[in-house]
């Protein structure tokens with residue numbers, strides 16, 4: 038019968054327990070000197086070795102030939118405990134035996150001397166699940182334990198234990214196991230099982246397991262099912278996550294603002310049944326690594342990956358602004374929360390990806406604002422000295438009304454008509470002599486424009502859902518609640534597609550402006566004031 042790897046490779050002596058030396062050394066030295074306590078409490082996250090150490094301890098206290106505080110695993114007692122023929126070591130799952138009666142039975146039984154072994158050992162797992170009555174019953178026994186009894190309580194949720202219980206036990210805190218220790222154990226197990234496991238693959242499993250050895254071994258088990266040569270790809274497939282190659286593609290697209298490619302990649306991975314929750318987590322981790330690489334010089338110990346991956350991470354970090362990385366992490370964190378409850382997880386991730394690929398919106402990141410103000414100040418100075426310059430291509434900075442005539446469709450900010458009507462506006466192309474002016478009033482067939490837009494620019498179409506428009510003085514003014522619309526229309530590609538959709542419906546080129554209340558409110562901020570100043574310069 039197939040035995041799960043994590044069971045098969047449960048350490049049998051303290052020396053085989055990875056990453057918990059503060060626990061194992063202390064226990065070993067206690068055992069060597071015979072200073073055994075009657076109540077131990079093992080706490081820490083799941084899969085870190087609590088049950089394992091409880092079992093080793095139960096053998097070590099009873100072993101006939103212990104070595105350095107370790108059980109010999111050879112004597113009849115060790116073997117009997119291991120195969121369950123010696124009944125003096127009792128494992129109780131408090132999750133299913135949590136009543137006061139269970140503990141009363143235990144107390145009565147504990148009074149009898151052990152049959153074969155020296156100590157009767159009770160291992161109470163998930164002890165936080167006991168009822169209040171059961172805790173009180175247990176407390177009585179802990180106050181005056183029979184000399185031949187040892188309790189080992191284990192829990193992942195120490196805060197749920199009454200202080201009276203805590204104070205009677207010797208407490209050991211199990212730590213999350215470091216990626217290096219997990220990697221080392223995985224490599225050891227794979228070797229013993231005659232399976233090739235690359236170091237990158239082991240490191241990837243360690244990263245996914247996040248400090249839990251049981252999860253790491255379970256994932257290794259799933260990889261084993263796929264063959265005898267395990268590399269990063271098999272791990273990604275077994276874990277249902279996107280490989281690192283894809284993560285680097287995502288950050289490349291974010292750097293370039295190329296959401297078309299990013300959305301295509303989401304679809305591709307989704308079709309290959311990559312799990313959206315894990316993809317979101319992996320992306321967050323990837324951007325976390327970029328953040329560390331961007332900010333910490335000596336970041337080698339802080340990022341769990343291979344050498345070449347580290348180099349790639351550093352190179353990518355250099356291509357991205359810190360503000361971009363930080364806002365991406367923020368967006369992904371929010372998306373992760375939304376994805377949990379979402380009916381369609383993919384759409385949530387797509388929305389997040391589009392935001393990540395869009396220019397960082399002003400207001401959230403101070404660095405960005407500082408940059409914008411600096412560039413505006415520069416322009417004011419230039420303008421006051423009579424210099425004329427082109428609107429920058431970089432859509433993160435606020436453009437100045439372009440001076441060149443008839444440059445084809447370019448997103449341009451604006452100048453205020455009324456205070457609440459602002460922003461993205463594109464200079465008209467040299468107006469066709471024959472075009473008759475469009476009358477002012479509501480843009481009745483706006484839905485046709487949106488329909489046309491669906492063909493040209495799906496992300497923009499999505500962002501413009503629910504918008505309406507009016508025509509005023511020969512320009513189309515869009516009303517939208519969506520605060521990101523402005524940033525979108527400020528980019529050349531989107532404004533071009535929108536102009537095209539409008540052209541399809543009206544048969545002529547129009548200026549475009551966005552009106553929204555959020556932005557109007559924002560005009561009380563210094564950045565807006567500065568922008569207005571520039572506009573007034575331009576008008577003069």
Ligand SMILES: Nc1ncnc2c1ncn2[C@@H]1O[C@H](COP(=O)(O)OP(=O)(O)O)[C@@H](O)[C@H]1O
Pocket residue numbers: 042043044046047048053054055056057082083084085086087088089090191214222250251252254
């Ligand atoms: N520190 C560790 N060193 C080596 N293997 C471990 C360690 N912790 C857990 N494991 C592996 O994970 C499995 C489950 O560990 P267990 O001790 O039951 O965890 P828990 O802390 O949840 O009680 C073990 O059988 C073993 O294979």
Ligand SMILES: [Mg+2]
Pocket residue numbers: 087088089162191
């Ligand atoms: Mg356990």
Ligand SMILES: [Zn+2]
Pocket residue numbers: 099100101102103108109110111112113114115116
């Ligand atoms: Zn023994």
